[in-house]
Amino acid sequence: MLFKGLIDLLFPQVCMSCESALHTGEELLCTHCRFDIPACDWKDSKDNLITDKLKGRVRLTNADALLYFEKGNKTQKLIHQLKYKQQEQISRYLGLWHGENLKQKSWSQSFDVIIPVPIHARRRRQRGYNQVEGYAKALSQVLDCEYNDNILYRHHYSRTQVFKNRLARTDVIEHNFKLKTKKTFEGKHLVLVDDLITTGATAEACFIQLSKLKNVKLSLLTMAVAA
Ligand SMILES: [Zn+2]
Structure with missing residues (x-):
């Protein structure tokens, strides 16, 4: 396509991880990063x-992560682009990728409802989007189950980093979530x-x-997990 060629020439697309120029047919990640990024690929959920x-x-009934996250690695660079550089499309990209992996596993057939971790309204306004939404919607689409962002509600803004120990932090985060339905x-x-599981405090609070x-089964899927 001439038009797309022109756009690429004027605004060259770069890899969201290594920032090298993307070739035709590459989307968000260059071929090298797509294969080199540390994927979890776990056998056991x-x-x-x-x-x-x-x-x-x-x-947990089942848990799975797409990528390993470490300081300075390709995953960290990708998640940074998603959360702080307005690259919202990374979210859906990772959801389609993870969804296709999960579709091969029999246990993913029992999923009923996909629920994104809610983001506080103020944070959403600052960023312009919930960075987990595209991922969650893509998963629900590929795995053919309901998407629902109306079950959990996040009700106050916290600067959790000031709490040094995990118990205090968990305690604070726990009070930030409420059940709506x-x-x-x-x-x-x-x-x-x-998007990322480090200590697991936010997920635990949800x-x-x-x-x-009553009688629910609980599972967890994440773009990345801190190694
Ligand atoms: Zn790259």
């Missing part, structure tokens, strides 16, 4: 780094989705709310 991190805190979701398999619903 019940015993892995995420279930370990949340052990004794949340009873009740009956309709009882008995369902609910899948919380997030699960504390979701587990108030």
Whole structure:
């Protein structure tokens, strides 16, 4: 396409991880980064780094992450572009990628509802979008299940970093989430989705709310997990 060629010439697209120029047919990540970025590719959805991190805190039915996150690695650069550089399209890109992987696993067939971790309204206004939304919607599309961003609500803005120890931080974050709906979701398999799991405190706070619903199964999917 002549027009697209011209646009590329005027505004060259660069790889969201290494910033080298993208070739025709490459989208967001160059071919090298797409294969070189550290993918988790776990065999077990019940015993892995995420279930370990949340052990004794949340009873997870399944958990999976697409990428390993480490300071300075390709995943960190990609997530940084998504969260701080207005590159919202990375969210959907990762959702389609992760969704296609998960579709191959039999356990993903039991998912009922995909729930993005809510973002506070003020943060959403600053950023202009919830960085998890595109990912969550793409997952619901590929895995053919409901997307619902109306079950959990985040109600106050916190500067959680000031709390040094995990207990204090978890305590603060926990009070930031509320459950909006009740009956309709009882008995369902609910899948919380997030961008990055580090300590798991935010996910835990969301699960504390979701587990108030009767007979639900709880699972967690994330773009990345801190290695
Ligand atoms: Zn690259």
